[in-house]
Amino acid sequence: MIDKIKELIAEAEAFKAQSKEEVEAFRIKYLGKKGLLNDYFAEFKNVANEQKKEFGQTINQLKKTAEDKVNALKEELESKEEVKGIYGDLSRPGEPIELGARHPISIVKNQIIDIFSRIGFNVSEGPEIEDDWHNFTALNLPEYHPARDMQDTFFIQTDPDILLRTHTSSVQVRYMENNKPPIRTISPGRVFRNEAISARSHCFFHQVEGLYIDKDVSFADLKQTLQYFTTELFGKSKIRLRPSYFPFTEPSAEVDVYWGLETETDYKMTKGTGWLEIMGCGMVDPNVLENCGIDSKEYSGFAFGMGIDRIALLLHQISDIRLLSENDVRFLEQFKSAL
CATH class of the missing domain: 3.30.930.10 (Bira Bifunctional Protein; Domain 2)
Structure with missing residues (x-):
């Protein structure tokens, strides 16, 4: 089971998204109430005592990797939208130039x-x-x-x-x-x-x-x-x-x-x-x-x-x-x- 979690960590690290919808789907899959992390936390009680420490550390690593990935993707997508909003629409009116006044x-x-x-x-x-x-x-x-x-x-x-x-x-x-x-x-x-x-x-x-x-x-x-x-x-x-x-x-x-x-x-x-x-x-x-x-x-x-x-x-x-x-x-x- 620990090997499966490590595969999920690698999968999360490699995940890429082109839209906010894809990021949200990723978040739900890993961090949602019915997501993979909740399933593994629920399984924690069934793990043998000698494996609980390693199992818990691996789950926490998966959680941190998923959260970091979600935050990084959201920031990247928002940055692209901002740049597009400023420079993408060439039909937008020019920035108004503040006119001075004669004394x-x-x-x-x-x-x-x-x-x-x-x-x-x-x-x-x-x-x-x-x-x-x-x-x-x-x-x-x-x-x-x-x-x-x-x-x-x-x-x-x-x-x-x-x-x-x-x-x-x-x-x-x-x-x-x-x-x-x-x-x-x-x-x-x-x-x-x-x-x-x-x-x-x-x-x-x-x-x-x-x-x-x-x-x-x-x-x-x-x-x-x-x-x-x-x-x-x-x-x-x-x-x-x-x-x-x-x-x-x-x-x-x-x-x-x-x-x-x-x-x-x-x-x-x-x-x-x-x-x-x-x-x-x-x-x-x-x-x-x-x-x-x-x-x-x-x-x-x-x-x-x-x-x-x-x-x-x-x-x-x-x-x-x-x-x-x-x-x-x-x-x-x-x-x-x-x-």
Whole structure:
């Protein structure tokens, strides 16, 4: 009888199956309630005492061999099914690729660039770490000029002449130094000011500044350019220009667009007036032209500058400017459908 059990062990070890049904039949044959193992365990009492030890060890070996075979075959078949499920059906739709989203700052910046490119403005860029000449002095802000206090500046501690640019007007200075009129360019970029961080302001933000230099450029040209821009970007043509002061333009003005008071965010952004200040502008001061090597008697021009962040808050009804720099994926995913 022991020899018969050993034959069954060899048979179990050699068994192969192509389906789960065959494995189940094998399990029932050996391990089922009416299987071979139960028959041999029942026969144990009839075995002679001197053979019981060997008989019991052989039965246990058969049981272990059968159980191991069942588990191995099940794992093998399940693995094949998984591979087939993934790669076997070529008609299955492809794995969806998670799409990224443009940042709202990039969306608005690209819209602004597109609008001005239609009327001949190119794009110029410059360094974020700037020197005093390009950021201040060339723009009619000599050392100790009181207007420098209008901009709280981050200076590089090791060199007081090097700083983080406070506006992208420094790019315009570099452009005028290296290009002859006519000049028609916009300068988008990040700027830095030592200001308290709140829902409405940050220590770094983004600007687009524009410059047009040519013969016989007038304030009327500036106004019509801004009228075109606000109509294209906001779909609203009602603007107002309020007299203001900037050291590098004369005369100077603040530009407001009438947005209305339709939502709670509109009330917060416009302080309940419906008017939103979007940029400063003016005619380029002759001193600035001369500092950049342009004859102010032959050429004139206008300049303007706007904050991209504030426009993004308005267009996308965002109530807190800090959301733009926190890199919260939940916030950014809202802009997947934007341009």
